[in-house]
Amino acid sequence: MQDEKIYARRDGAVGHVVFNNPAKLNAVSLDMWDRLLAILGDFAADGAVRCVVVSGAGGKAFVSGADISKFESERANAEAQERYNAISGRGYEALYDFPKPTIAKITGYCIGGGMNLAACCDLRFCNEGARFGVPAARLGLGYGLMRIERLATIIGLPRAMEMLFTARQYSSAEALDIGLVHRVAGDAELDAVVAEATGQIAQNAPLTIALAKAAARELAKPDQQRDHARLERMTQACFDSQDYVEGRRAFMEKRKPVFQGK
Template sequence: MSTMPQPDETANPLLTIRGQVAELLLNAPEKKNALPLAAWQAMPDLLQRVAAEGEVRVCIVRGAGGKSFCAGADISEFETIRSTPEAAKHYDEINVAAFNALKTLPIPVIAAIEGPCLGGGLGLALACDIRIASRSAFFSLPPARLGLAYPPEALSDILEAVSVSDAKSLLFTGEKVSAEKAFHIGLINEIAEEGQLDGRIATLCETICANAPLSLRAAKQALNQLARPAAAADLSKALENAEACINSQDYREGYRAFLEKRKPQFKGR
């Protein structure tokens, strides 16, 4: 059985709670907030602390440094912590646990998005209830460029935001889309002009906090449940296909090409 490194406290996201507002800060600005394994592992426990704070009515998720939301997983770790199929599968499970912790937090969660919002970073944003982005933000889902499959358990979050056709376009191409395009297809709820994102988030938090907490919790729980009528669908084939990607030579070629800053040469095996 493969072993996974233990979380490093210095790498964890930062949680602050001020009155009725909690903020989860994705804290790796030197890497555009690409998150190490330790950060993904830490999120469920941090969000459980938010849930336990009875006075908190809304949670904000943002990236440190004011230039990036999250560039996804820290691919520089893949050579060691995703080096075997078992470790890669476990890594995906940790990612999905972080997404689910945001999704199931019983209070509204707002993603404040600046700059790159890529891969697992977009997964985090999609697990939030509301996504507001600065006009300079951009988005992509690039697992196909790394020889990976997007975690099947998290695909429903994409489909809650965009059409099946737009989801396929994002995943088939891996191309970056602008905030304008993201708004047009429903990936984000709103665009804030440059310099106005913080003010808009503050206003939205004030509006939400003025409403009845039990109503907010009831609405979130019911809507999450209603949005997933196919939650019991058989994902066995999708999981089998995802595992085949993890086991492939293309996956190893994909992350090595990324680290070496070259174009991958995929062989389909």
């Protein structure tokens, strides 16, 4: 239902997660994190969904961070903050560990928690008017190790330190220059840019893509913690799959393959 603060829809092979709190620039409260977990669980279980796009309603913001108006009720002290972190953390981790490709479609403000949400996605596309920043230093918030690590993995530690120390906002051009986003498009072109990417992903072999994403997540761990056996099993599954047969036949027959994820 599109009257919910966060809702899901499906467009063919593409699942959409929409943060729908435009009056507050899609700021996120605890109940929205619970809903995100349910949506991602449904999309993960749906074999017809090949990738997921995360966006914000209204055009003025992707996600502007936590709902500050609810800090007194949800994050008033260290104990309440710990509870909030546990619930929101499950949402971030569910998106980061989602087994299929994820794309953040960013319009307008992508601030604080919105930056962390975007960093949990695999790809990030934005409109020309997008603005990025981490204002934790202006609010006295603790921006923890995992958030800094993920941001630094994308843009490098020196750039991440500048962003955190200054708490300033970055333009879409700056975000592209430092590698925070993959593409910048005009307002009228952004949907088409995202659709082109999701279309390319959806027509490719799901098992191969799943392996690539799993490998990327393992690369983020120290070598001694990486599950090499799991990746080897996934690699073997690709070569044993019907899709591998289909890919070879399609190549020989000079046609587009039709992959089933089997």
